[in-house]
């Protein structure tokens with residue numbers, strides 16, 4: 001995926017200013033920067049969620065596999081570029097049905113429960129949750145712990161076999177143990193899906209990211225490997241931010 005000269009404004013306020021950044025397959029890209037610098041807006045634009053905000057306007061191009069995302073049917077785009085939010089938001093239905101939902105929505109023919117069992121379990125396995133819920137697939141998803149609910153949301157996103165997974169501060173509502181589990185999961189997932197994560201947690205970005213984009217006041221100030229951005233930042237602003245001097 002590639003973002004090219006992207007500018008997004010809410011009314012008069014420019015939230016993302018002329019950003020060009022690649023999203024590479026097989027990698028985790030972390031977007032970091034102080035509050036309000038445009039990370040979430042950039043993330044949400046990748047599958048056109050910013051269109052849901054009436055005041056948002058956009059210029060520049062976003063390409064998925066060389067195709068302009070504006071030319072793709074939006075439901076299909078959101079299956080290929082899938083989003084997991086800050087607060088786990090499973091549907092008020094069983095664990096099984098949460099994941100099956102994504103699969104049922106896919107084809108023209110509605111598969112039955114039997115046919116769905118294998119792909120549902122496969123998505124749960126890839127989200128690192130199957131072992132914990134195997135015997136409780138019919139239990140309400142809302143009875144799971146917060147960390148399990150977040151992995152269920154990841155399983156739901158993975159079920160549609162997306163090419164890109166967008167994670168908006170996925171651990172901010174979780175305890176340290178669940179956070180560690182999800183970080184391990186993200187590192188494994190990059191083999192099957194490109195991951196873009198917004199995080200305030202610089203240690204987290206260092207632990208899991210291959211590339212890092214540092215944003216400030218809507219601009220992409222610096223983009224590089226995690227090692228370079230954290231240990232040899234080129235810009236003074238990046239240096240100040242990663243050393244904890246502001247933000």
Ligand SMILES: Nc1ncnc2c1ncn2[C@@H]1O[C@H](COP(=O)(O)OP(=O)(O)OP(=O)(O)O)[C@@H](O)[C@H]1O
Nearest residue numbers: 010015033034035036037038039040041042053055
């Ligand atoms: N729906 C909206 N309407 C108007 N302004 C918005 C809207 N969403 C975000 N903004 C503004 O756009 C700018 C960028 O916000 P955004 O949420 O993308 O930043 P962020 O870096 O993700 O912040 P945070 O780290 O606090 O989540 C901010 O000034 C914010 O106030």
